[in-house]
Amino acid sequence: MARHTTQDFIRGDLRNQLRTLALVGVISLVVIAVALVATWVIYPKAKAPSGISLQLVVPALGPGIKKGSKVLLRGAEVGQVTDVQAPTAGSVNLDLVLTDDEVRGLLTDSFDVDFRPENYFGITAVNLIANKGGSPLTDGEVIRRGASPDFTMSTMLENGSLVVDGTLTKDMIASLNQVIRYANGLAPLIRSSIIVADTMAKTQRQLPTTLLRMMNDDLDVFPGFSSNAIGALYAFSRNGYNPGPDGARKADDPLLAETNRALELASSKLFGAAGALLKSHDSDLSVLTTMLKYLLDPLPRAIGGGQLATKTLVVVDGLESSFTGTPEQKTLQLRILLGQLPAVSSSLAQMGVATPSPKPAKSSARKPVRGDK
Structure with a gap:
């Protein structure tokens, strides 16, 4: 079988080219095998803890x-x-x-x-x-x-999840919903309590021991106050309107009815008649009202406004201070200011009560005469 191979990037004849390609393929296979061995065997062992x-x-x-x-x-x-x-x-x-x-x-x-x-x-x-x-x-x-x-x-x-699936039923969810609603309703109360506590902390000026001591002083008189308050309520319940005619503790309906009729009579006959009289004779009463106006208008100025009571108290205090001694024997203290008069002073001197006032000494200096130098 004829082989026709021509490589432009490998020099030499056909045999040299084939030898070079075979060598390169073997080297590539060896490199790939070494890389695989290093990746799957050597590297894990090297990186193993x-x-x-x-x-x-x-x-x-x-x-x-x-x-x-x-x-x-x-x-x-x-x-x-x-x-x-x-x-x-x-x-x-x-x-x-x-x-x-x-x-x-x-x-x-x-x-x-x-x-x-x-x-x-x-x-x-x-x-x-x-x-x-x-x-x-x-x-x-x-x-x-x-x-x-x-x-x-x-x-x-x-x-x-198993616990929730077994226990979180519809009844439990409804109960939790009610608890949440109650907690939501208590939120304003809790907020108000916090505001009150914060306000008390800001306004507190004494130590808690001092405040508790003051509170104890208030509580000491509280039983007496409670007793008197209960006594007042009891006395109020024993008035003429509460006991009935037979002595039982109930409202006295006949007495209340008579009182109601008396009030109605007073409002209609007395005050109603007075109002009708004033309304029908308003022109006749104008003269009387005018006279009263002129008589009463100077009264505030005559009594000095609101200072009359103060001045009266000063006068009364002065009069009370003029009398000394026990309540059975009061002595009036007077100061006589007539001792400077010659007739009175000489009489008092003869009685041995006071000494006569010395006469003013005459001056020895001569009055100047016209012409003197």
Whole structure:
């Protein structure tokens, strides 16, 4: 079979070109094979975590646990899950790799395990709980646990849905609705209480002990006040309108009826007649009203307006202060101002009551005469 191959980018004859193409193909296959081996074998082993390898056998697996999931100890990451297998029903094998530096001296083969979220996003992780006692962990050890609690977020939501589905009935919803309405109705009361408390805090000027002491003083007289108030109500109930004719404690209807007739008579006969008289003789009474007006108009000025009572009190106080002594023996205090008169002073001097006032001395200076220098 004739072969016709011509390559413009390879120099040489046909044989050299074929040899070069075969060499390039072999080299390409080798490079691809090396890359595949490096990708699938060498790279995973190079990137695989180093540390203590353990196989954990548990009865059930938490939702979300897979290869690459984190292993936590006291909230810190100490390893990861390298493989998950379920060989038989009711048994799950977890291959773990723990960082030797993180778990040395903290974790032994007596640890417990559970599944819980590693953060608020609900990503599930394997949580290890250190216990006292036990032996140090060894590489390749198989540890079996009869219980692995599930505290994952998905399980919590599922259990919550079951609880709500079983308990949140129509009656429960109606009860919750009523509670919400009552709480909404109490909101203004709570707000008013807060405003009152805030106002009291702003207006309070004394310590609570002082305020409580003042309150105790008020409460000391409260029983007496209550007793007098009850006595006043009792006395009011014992008036002439409450007891009946037979002495029973009820309204005295005959007395009330007579009182009503008396009031009607007074309003119609007395005040009604007076009003009719004033209305029919308004022109005749104008003279009387005019006379009263002229007589009463000067009265406010005559009594000094509102100062008459004050002046009267001053005069009365002055008169009362003029009398001293006991209520049985009152003495009037008078001050005699006639002692400066010559006749009175000489008479008082002769009686030995007062000394005569000295006469003014005459001046020895001569009055000037016209012409003196």
